[in-house]
Amino acid sequence: VTEQRDRRIVFGEAVEQYDAQRPGYPPDLVSDVLAYAGVRGPGRPVLELGAGTGKATVAFAARGLDLTCLEPDPRMAAVLTRNCAALPRVHVEITGFEQWSAPREFALLYCAQAWHWLDPRRRWDLTRAALEPGGAVALFWNGNAITDPALHADLAAVDRRHDLEPGRTPHALLAADVPDELERDDTWPGQELAGDPRFTDVTERRYRGPVRRYPTAAYLDLLATMSIYRMLDDAPRAKVLADVAEVVDGHGGAVDLATATDLFLARRVRAV
Ligand SMILES: C[S@@+](CC[C@H](N)C(=O)[O-])C[C@H]1O[C@@H](n2cnc3c(N)ncnc32)[C@H](O)[C@@H]1O
Numbered sequence: 001v002t003e004q005r006d007r008r009i010v011f012g013e014a015v016e017q018y019d020a021q022r023p024g025y026p027p028d029l030v031s032d033v034l035a036y037a038g039v040r041g042p043g044r045p046v047l048e049l050g051a052g053t054g055k056a057t058v059a060f061a062a063r064g065l066d067l068t069c070l071e072p073d074p075r076m077a078a079v080l081t082r083n084c085a086a087l088p089r090v091h092v093e094i095t096g097f098e099q100w101s102a103p104r105e106f107a108l109l110y111c112a113q114a115w116h117w118l119d120p121r122r123r124w125d126l127t128r129a130a131l132e133p134g135g136a137v138a139l140f141w142n143g144n145a146i147t148d149p150a151l152h153a154d155l156a157a158v159d160r161r162h163d164l165e166p167g168r169t170p171h172a173l174l175a176a177d178v179p180d181e182l183e184r185d186d187t188w189p190g191q192e193l194a195g196d197p198r199f200t201d202v203t204e205r206r207y208r209g210p211v212r213r214y215p216t217a218a219y220l221d222l223l224a225t226m227s228i229y230r231m232l233d234d235a236p237r238a239k240v241l242a243d244v245a246e247v248v249d250g251h252g253g254a255v256d257l258a259t260a261t262d263l264f265l266a267r268r269v270r271a272v
Contacts, residue, residue: 003248007257010230011052012075017221019079021214023142023259025112026207028147030059030234036203036265042066042089044107047130050114052076054083056140061087061214068106072096098122115139115189128198131268139189140192140263145178147211147256154247162240168228173212175258176230184263189264199266209259216248219255220225248269 011018039046041064051057051069053076060066067090071077077094093100096160098119109130115123127137146152155171155193166172182190182204193202220241223229229237248255 004084004134010227012073013230013239014072014225015075016054017085018076019226020086021222022053022055022214022225023209023212024055024109025058025059025140025142026209029205029261030063032205033108033110033136033138033264033265034060034063034065036138038106039065039108044170045104047102047107047109049111050117050232051092052112052114053079056110056112057090058083058182059260060085065136067091068093070095070097070100072099088183090198090211097126100149106130106135108136108138110138110140113217115141116183121190124159124192124196124198128268133268133270136267137193137268138217140245140261141258142209143173143178143260144257145173145175146171147258147261148251149174151248151251151255154251155244158240158243158247161243162236164228164240168226169271170222170226170257171255178207178258178260187264193264193266198269200269201265202206203263203265205263205265207261207263211256211262214255214257216253216255219248220245 035186041048046060046065046067048057048060048067048069052246057067057069057080061084069090069092071080071092072095073096079094089101098140109127131137152161152171154245187204190202190204191239222242223241229240232240237239
């Protein structure tokens with residue numbers, strides 16, 4: 001199985017679980033991004049990279065934007081199109097960012113939970129080329145943290161039993177350990193932006209979301225949407241999910257997850 005094939009199929013295999021169980025993004029984040037970019041409605045084009053099933057798309061498009069969405073996986077794009085059926089200003093292109101030619105310069109480019117999937121050798125060049133002078137780039141991610149220390153410890157033992165890479169599962173962090181503000185070590189896209197003379201006005205912000213309750217079956221569906229589980233073969237994936245189910249059932253049959261959403265903003269400098 002090649003890396004390229006894995007990338008194409010990884011989320012589309014679990015597209016309905018993805019759409020049902022992944023969280024959206026805070027309304028305050030949408031307002032802050034649009035205010036930073038100076039985009040207040042239609043007329044100034046906006047580009048979204050890796051739109052998936054539209055978790056961010058719907059929130060941005062609801063503000064009346066002219067939005068072009070790139071999504072290379074046809075199964076994700078089909079659900080995206082379904083979710084945006086009532087939003088006529090959303091235009092979906094089934095393509096990766098690296099395979100696409102921008103037909104114009106955009107006032108804002110944003111990317112939710114997908115920047116790490118783009119080619120690290122090309123993504124900044126392509127972003128700079130897609131933006132108008134002074135145009136804004138916004139990158140953001142949801143992070144999960146589990147609220148119950150006892151459940152956290154027992155699920156960490158499951159991760160160890162199945163050799164899952166530490167830190168990559170949604171129950172890997174304890175909510176009490178997540179700081180309210182972004183820490184310097186966490187800020188790799190911010191550091192890359194700060195070191196790139198083509199971008200300026202770098203801003204970083206963390207948003208705290210509500211605690212989400214996942215009953216056992218919903219939690220297994222959430223895990224099934226995550227690349228660390230998707231990359232396992234069917235038999236080991238079934239085993240680890242059965243182990244998780246037994247542990248969660250033993251703790252009352254639900255997982256409470258807190259969300260922190262980290263946002264990185266910058267602007268294309270006008271002179272370069
Ligand atoms: C974790 S999902 C995020 C989806 C959505 N933005 C969200 O917030 O739920 C990552 C998405 O990036 C897409 N993707 C992967 N490689 C890409 C590329 N080269 N260009 C654009 N999108 C890509 C995947 O198909 C997937 O839908």
